[in-house]
Amino acid sequence: MSNLVEVKNLCVDYITFDGPIRAVTDVNFNIKKGEILGLAGESGCGKSTIAFSLMRLHRPPALISEGKIEFEGKNVLEMSDSELRKYRWQGASMVFQSAMNCLNPVKTIEYQFWDVFDAHDMVSNREESIKKAKELLRIVDIPEDRLFDYPHQFSGGMRQRVVIAMALALKPKLLIMDEPTTALDVVVQREILQKVYQLKEQFGFSILFITHDLSLMVEFCDRIGIMYSGQLVELAPAKEILQSPYHPYSDGLGNSFPTLIGDLQEMRGIPGTPLDLSKVPPGCRFAPRCHLAKETCHIKPPHIHQQNECRLVACHYPINTSDNRDQLPIKLTQVAEV
Template sequence: MSSDRVLLEVRNLTVDYVGDNSIARAVDGIDFDIREGEAFGLAGESGCGKSTVAFALARLTRLPGLVSGGEVKLDGEDVLKFDKARLKAYRWREVSFVFQSAMNALNPVIPISEQIIDVIETHEPNLGKEGARKRAVELFELIGIPPARLDEYSHQFSGGMRQRICIAIALALKPRLIIMDEPTTALDVVVQRDIIEQIVELKNRLGFSVLFITHDLGLMIEFCDRIGVMYSGELVEVAPSGSILTNPQHPYTKALGNSFPPLTGPRVRLEGISGTPPRLTDLPVGCRFAARCPYAMPVCREQAPALRFHPEHQSEAACHLLN
């Protein structure tokens, strides 16, 4: 259950990728908050900047990527200004990560027990080998895998089990926030549902927050409390998940919602989104979605709309149609 207390505050976050003769602005001055106990989603097409945001929050951006502006505050402390010692305490203990293709990230030649114990011992050396082993057993029980299998290797587990093990490692130090970037990629729909249901159960039991990143809007609506929709490096809408489905305000959000089939009712023709996103090295002056938007007006090509809160919809959206 989420509270109104803000855990992580992101303001004007800007990330660039620097080339020899150009700069690609992958994330352009976005703002959002994640509350305690909340599941906050970031949705959008591939290349919109979702994973770049995740890496920036984790302080894992590497050249040619560069966090060129903004603040990421955890309880008022700016993560982007942490020194090496503070950053070590921040990662895994306060914020942990399950990134894309996580189930392939496990070392195939080291038993799972060693991989979990290594994380625990690195950050909590006072526990000792025995204490770390005990916690690893507790983590396996938590994710529903028999602790007797703790000393097996990754190839001895199914894809769904390996994903659960990665989630267990992320939970090893009882973090306050887990960043999950496409955590169900390459899993079939039945296993996807099992993983999501387990994440929900663990979140409710342990009280951590989640930043959930995916292009699957349907999956996100089921899991998240609020959703931020990204397009071409910008946030174009932030709203409760129910509103994103039933009352989307931005034309791009509406188009995303129309791109997956309903499970009930008559068959309808699915409509794709025509065109392609703009090049990040040559961004348009006005609204970045204008060239693909069926409702575009002259002002859309001249002036970029600001993300504004609309109390009648209880959502934030960046669109001239709402002004």
């Protein structure tokens, strides 16, 4: 399967009065055609910063200082204004965190579809726009007669589906979903993700799915990348992240929510607080919170490397490997098959 997106040594800084603060540091990953890649981690770890970088939506004080973002072999960071305008809806589109904030509260849903189509010269008149908009609403299971309603007349889940329909309006090859189910109940979350998965199978686009909920991500994604303090610390097939994490932080995330099957186990959180990016330590960024850290971890920063053919990890002493398998104090329960 060929790559649709390749992110190479991406670095993003935020310029402050005290100097630049690096929010994303040397991140590398790819997204294959038709694949769902997840990015998980605590709030402030750089997930949304990466998403905005892929769309080139950053505004000052944010600055993409280093690296490349290649979409079908073309560097997004070098695109002209006209190329970028086409790329943002036809190449890649984005579903933002809060659907209500994405929709104009004083404009009907029909007008907002028309605004998208007209801006990209996809229709020749309003009637054609209405026809296309109704087709998109049907795709996300919203009655077409709701097209002329206002956003406040929809439930949270319906507004989210409207935003997804708009994101798919120009048939993009990549759909970026930045915590698309935030503030929705678990039933609606599952309905929306199942619908997105069906659409992905129908239209063949790729997905970058961003959330802090690792359990939700395991059900939906093919591969998962774990972010910590602006760095990618592990990348692996989805089920393997929970069943046999290699990085201690991945293990901590996996043990931070209860399982629905198996024996009862004591919950254990990750001690300490997220790293202050203005005070980055010389060694591993996770070392101050890691119960397995050794002297090397506080001195030398680990570099992400290929642990096996399908696993990348940035750790001096990865757990669940043949040499370090006994380091885990609590074993993870089996992941339920979806």
